[in-house]
Amino acid sequence: MIRQQVLDPAAPLYRRHTWPFELKPLTLPDMPAFFPQYTAEQAIETYAVLGGMPYYLISVDAQIGLW
Structure with a gap:
C-alpha cells in the first residue's frame, strides 16, 4: 500500500516521503x-x-547462552 500511495509517480503523496531507503x-x-x-x-x-x-x-543477553 505504501508503495502504491507514496512512491508511485501518479500518487498524490509522491515525493513527500522523507526516507526513501529500505x-x-x-x-x-x-x-x-x-x-x-x-x-x-x-x-x-x-x-x-x-x-x-x-x-x-x-535483545539477546550475551552473557547467557543462545540456546
Whole structure:
C-alpha cells in the first residue's frame, strides 16, 4: 500500500516521503559489533537464529547462552 500511495509517480503523496531507503538486515560481518566476545562459531550460530535484525540482536543477553 505504501508503495502504491507514496512512491508511485501518479500518487498524490509522491515525493513527500522523507526516507526513501529500505533498511536492509545486517550481515554476518556486523555481528562482532554486537557480540565482541563471541567466537566465530558463536557469531554464526547467533546470526543463523536471529538473522540480521538489530532489535533481535540487542535483545539477546550475551552473557547467557543462545540456546
